[in-house]
Amino acid sequence: MFGIVDDKRLFDAIKDNSETAFKVVYEEYFAKLTQFITRMSRDEELAEEMAQRTMIKVWEQRDKIILTTSLKSYLYKVSYHEYLMDVRSRSKFAIIEDTVIE
Numbered sequence: 001m002f003g004i005v006d007d008k009r010l011f012d013a014i015k016d017n018s019e020t021a022f023k024v025v026y027e028e029y030f031a032k033l034t035q036f037i038t039r040m041s042r043d044e045e046l047a048e049e050m051a052q053r054t055m056i057k058v059w060e061q062r063d064k065i066i067l068t069t070s071l072k073s074y075l076y077k078v079s080y081h082e083y084l085m086d087v088r089s090r091s092k093f094a095i096i097e098d099t100v101i102e
Helices: 004-015 019-041 044-060 071-101
Strands: none
Touching (some): 004 019, 004 071, 019 044, 019 071
């Protein structure tokens, strides 16, 4: 929706601690990220959690992030990695749980 120039301005504002700019990004992308993860996981509740983690990570690490792509691409990449980390942790937990039960 925004374009690369607008993304850069928005993200620069977020880096300057603008809660308003962050709210704009949150409102624009939260539902889209949720849909993206829901398509992979088939679990809307999990998808909402991953989208939320993505937004939290962006806010907490805003001063360290250097955008080399569009903000949209960055957000999708982060949410995808959050989802993969969750899948990996669940699979490790299942293996450990099976071992303990045996």
